[in-house]
Amino acid sequence: MTALTNHAPVLLIAIPLLGAFAVPLIGKLGRQARNTFVGLIALITAAFAGLLAAHIFGQAGAPSLYVLGGHQGFGIPLPSGLSVPIRIILEVDGMGAFMALITALIMLTGAFFSFSYWKERSGGTLFYSLLMLLTAGIFGMELTGDMFNFFVFLEITSIAACGLIGFRVWLKTSQEAGFKVMALYTLSGLFVLLAVGLLYGQYGGLNIAYLASALTGSTIDIVALGLLLTGLALKAGAVPLHMWAPDAYGEAPAPMSAVLVANSQASLYGLFRILFTLFGLTISVGALGWILIVLALLTIFVGVTMALIQNDIKRLIAYSAVSQIGYMLLGVGVGLAVSAAKPDFGFVAMQGGIFHMLNDAACIGLLFFVSGVIIRATGTRDLNRMGGLAHSMKWTSVLFIIGAFALAGVPPFNGFASKFLIYEASFKLSPFLAVIAILSSILLLAVFVKVFQAAFLGAKQEGIGGEVPMGMMVPMVALALVVIVFGLFPGFFVDKIVTPAANALWYGRDAYIGLVLGGG
Amino acid sequence: MNIGNLPFVVAALLVAFGIYTFLFKRNLIKLVIGVSLVETGVNLFLVTLGYRTAGIAPIYTFAPEAERMVLPTPQALTLTSIVIGLATTALLLSFAVFIHRHYGTLDVRKVKELRG
Amino acid sequence: MNSGMSLIVRTVTRLVYGLALVFGFYVIMHGHLTPGGGFQGGAVVASAFALLLVAFGAAGIKGRLNHHLLQTLEEIGALAFLALGFVGIGTAFFYNLLANSGSLFGGPVPLGPNAGVFNAGGTLPLMNWAVGLKVMTGIAAIVIAMLIGARKEETE
Numbered sequence: 001m002t003a004l005t006n007h008a009p010v011l012l013i014a015i016p017l018l019g020a021f022a023v024p025l026i027g028k029l030g031r032q033a034r035n036t037f038v039g040l041i042a043l044i045t046a047a048f049a050g051l052l053a054a055h056i057f058g059q060a061g062a063p064s065l066y067v068l069g070g071h072q073g074f075g076i077p078l079p080s081g082l083s084v085p086i087r088i089i090l091e092v093d094g095m096g097a098f099m100a101l102i103t104a105l106i107m108l109t110g111a112f113f114s115f116s117y118w119k120e121r122s123g124g125t126l127f128y129s130l131l132m133l134l135t136a137g138i139f140g141m142e143l144t145g146d147m148f149n150f151f152v153f154l155e156i157t158s159i160a161a162c163g164l165i166g167f168r169v170w171l172k173t174s175q176e177a178g179f180k181v182m183a184l185y186t187l188s189g190l191f192v193l194l195a196v197g198l199l200y201g202q203y204g205g206l207n208i209a210y211l212a213s214a215l216t217g218s219t220i221d222i223v224a225l226g227l228l229l230t231g232l233a234l235k236a237g238a239v240p241l242h243m244w245a246p247d248a249y250g251e252a253p254a255p256m257s258a259v260l261v262a263n264s265q266a267s268l269y270g271l272f273r274i275l276f277t278l279f280g281l282t283i284s285v286g287a288l289g290w291i292l293i294v295l296a297l298l299t300i301f302v303g304v305t306m307a308l309i310q311n312d313i314k315r316l317i318a319y320s321a322v323s324q325i326g327y328m329l330l331g332v333g334v335g336l337a338v339s340a341a342k343p344d345f346g347f348v349a350m351q352g353g354i355f356h357m358l359n360d361a362a363c364i365g366l367l368f369f370v371s372g373v374i375i376r377a378t379g380t381r382d383l384n385r386m387g388g389l390a391h392s393m394k395w396t397s398v399l400f401i402i403g404a405f406a407l408a409g410v411p412p413f414n415g416f417a418s419k420f421l422i423y424e425a426s427f428k429l430s431p432f433l434a435v436i437a438i439l440s441s442i443l444l445l446a447v448f449v450k451v452f453q454a455a456f457l458g459a460k461q462e463g464i465g466g467e468v469p470m471g472m473m474v475p476m477v478a479l480a481l482v483v484i485v486f487g488l489f490p491g492f493f494v495d496k497i498v499t500p501a502a503n504a505l506w507y508g509r510d511a512y513i514g515l516v517l518g519g520g
Numbered sequence: 521m522n523i524g525n526l527p528f529v530v531a532a533l534l535v536a537f538g539i540y541t542f543l544f545k546r547n548l549i550k551l552v553i554g555v556s557l558v559e560t561g562v563n564l565f566l567v568t569l570g571y572r573t574a575g576i577a578p579i580y581t582f583a584p585e586a587e588r589m590v591l592p593t594p595q596a597l598t599l600t601s602i603v604i605g606l607a608t609t610a611l612l613l614s615f616a617v618f619i620h621r622h623y624g625t626l627d628v629r630k631v632k633e634l635r636g
Numbered sequence: 637m638n639s640g641m642s643l644i645v646r647t648v649t650r651l652v653y654g655l656a657l658v659f660g661f662y663v664i665m666h667g668h669l670t671p672g673g674g675f676q677g678g679a680v681v682a683s684a685f686a687l688l689l690v691a692f693g694a695a696g697i698k699g700r701l702n703h704h705l706l707q708t709l710e711e712i713g714a715l716a717f718l719a720l721g722f723v724g725i726g727t728a729f730f731y732n733l734l735a736n737s738g739s740l741f742g743g744p745v746p747l748g749p750n751a752g753v754f755n756a757g758g759t760l761p762l763m764n765w766a767v768g769l770k771v772m773t774g775i776a777a778i779v780i781a782m783l784i785g786a787r788k789e790e791t792e
Contacts, residue, residue, distance in 0.1 A: 007729065014722070017714075021715050024707065025708065025711050067728055148600075158608070159611055172623060173634055177634060179612060182611055182612050186612070193566075196597075197569060580749050580750055581752035582751060583748075583749035584749070603675055613782070614781075
């Protein structure tokens with residue numbers, strides 16, 4: 001068991017990759033064999049994510065290191081006199097393990113939901129291949145301890161994600177979205193690469209821990225930080241760089257929209273890792289925190305107002321997904337703004353922002369799945385042409401209410417638990433922030449009441465089949481259970497997994513550096 | 521101006537031209553060219569970082585007895601980035617092929633069903 | 637519709653095609669000693685395929701390069717690469733089990749400038765072959781797919 005735990009970080013990347021390349025071969029044996037194989041790979045990957053999380057949270061979020069290719073690297077003395085071990089490493093701390101849990105949850109439910117969703121369509125084999133590739137890329141972004149590998153995994157997710165967005169080549173809009181998203185993803189990746197080059201040129205290293213220990217906060221560092229912030233905010237879909245996000249989430253097949261949200265969250269994780277672990281206090285965190293807060297407020301506001309005017313159910317959910325990215329940014333931005341003085345409410349804000357990542361993944365995932373069910377049943381995405389679905393799909397409508405209420409932050413669901421932490425902490429920094437956040441949540445509730453009224457209520461329509469098949473119901477119920485359980489017992493989860501994750505960012509910089517450089 | 525800085529200037533110019541092309545051109549193929557230009561600029565920047573005066577390539581096979589070898593990391597980074605660039609360009613061009621098939625044009629002003 | 641190109645292009649292609657193949661395989665084979673390796677060599681080999689396609693057109697190579705076969709080979713290449721990573725999992729992923737073992741590719745490597753020991757490098761040469769296989773078939777598949785896409789466009 002310990003051997004498996006030790007190798008879990010690399011297996012989380014290698015097993016989905018193995019799946020990605022083996023699926024097309026297995027697919028030749030027929031659909032049943034393929035689905036069994038994909039399900040098996042997804043289950044094994046999720047099990048390893050659980051194992052890794054249990055291990056990391058067992059040691060209270062302290063980082064652990066995995067060296068690819070052997071135990072010892074060899075040192076090359078740099079002009080600065082410091083000898084850096086040359087090796088490829090994966091470094092997992094509380095935050096990385098937390099993100100791995102989110103990814104595993106969404107990947108697992110997304111894969112199983114797809115089995116029923118893709119039943120009638122051909123070409124599903126490559127679809128699963130891309131899903132596995134995307135999963136491997138997301139895990140890589142979350143677990144790597146090296147700036148350049150971060151870029152490589154970022155590009156792997158970009159390519160796989162755009163393959164999924166444009167997967168339905170027979171739809172003209174999906175091709176348009178695919179091109180747009182791929183072009184912007186590539187630019188964001190190049191910004192990151194340019195920043196990596198700037199850092200490498202100054203310090204001669206790519207290792208996050210080494211760079212963190214060597215950073216001086218020079219002008220070039222600030223330029224690099226600006227590039228990283230732009231690139232990763234673009235990839236995460238923060239306003240004003242959000243224009244690709246509704247297209248991407250809206251045009252991708254419904255189960256994949258949820259995985260794309262996990263992908264955006266991985267970029268957000270990269271941003272947090274860079275701000276807290278790489279740069280830490282070498283930069284003026286106050287100003288930077290306020291930049292994040294402004295971005296967050298813009299994201300929340302624009303996301304919700306744009307959601308309000310949509311008639312297309314998937315674009316509506318896509319815009320609400322954009323607005324939720326704002327809440328995460330708000331929580332962590334408040335934390336960053338005060339991270340020099342480290343008052344208590346700053347930590348609460350961090351907890352809220354990080355907890356909201358998990359909660360958002362669960363309820364946005366649920367809502368995208370429900371939207372997929374609705375689109376399949378009615379054959380349209382236009383809210384004005386739907387209605388009366390509650391007559392034939394009682395369970396789906398209940399699941400939709402759960403997801404929508406959770407996303408809008410209504411107690412007792414999980415969205416409330418994390419949003420409440422964010423409101424509370426941001427109120428202490430400035431009441432204005434909390435007011436905007438609360439008002440936007442109320443607006444979001446109005447949005448979903450509109451959707452519910454349009455899609456589920458009203459006279460029964462002809463030609464709508466009965467309840468969805470079990471294969472789609474089970475993943476949705478699983479996510480709904482996550483939503484409810486995390487909403488009913490938030491204290492337990494905040495203690496067990498959110499606090500170590502927040503700790504890793506807030507206090508964990510020295511431990512992160514020390515583990516790689518030996519005592520620091 | 522130091523002649524050694526010239527590659528950095530060229531890299532910056534390439535990135536600037538690329539971003540200009542990306543923002544102001546109306547043809548999808550030209551957008552792809554813009555992205556490729558940015559990529560080339562970044563690659564040039566990376567590979568220039570690894571330049572050392574009178575350094576030789578870090579290959580031990582029949583290596584001359586020279587004073588210094590360059591660290592191969594920037595070259596490795598550039599190669600990786602080129603490989604990734606190949607994949608992204610191929611994907612972008614395939615999207616362009618499909619867009620042309622669906623819309624019958626490559627003009628971005630006419631390819632805009634997704635708005636708002 | 638004549639999909640090929642002029643006689644000059646075809647003749648030059650016939651001359652260069654074999655050379656490009658040999659050079660590509662040489663680059664893959666000596667990846668652990670000289671510049672290049674799996675990706676570069678694979679790209680050279682694939683460029684030879686692309687040259688064929690351009691010179692003789694899709695009709696000219698019909699039946700000689702099978703799209704599905706290429707994809708299968710590509711996946712086998714990728715799986716072989718991963719398998720070589722898993723071989724060392726007893727120590728760590730990607731651990732070079734064969735280096736300095738005395739067996740296949742396990743020869744000792746002298747430190748400093750040398751004439752190049754071909755029988756060295758452990759799993760690295762094998763990985764080069766795996767990557768080379770993946771890249772040459774992958775790029776060839778991309779080129780063929782794009783050519784098929786373009787053809788469809790013309791006939792529609």
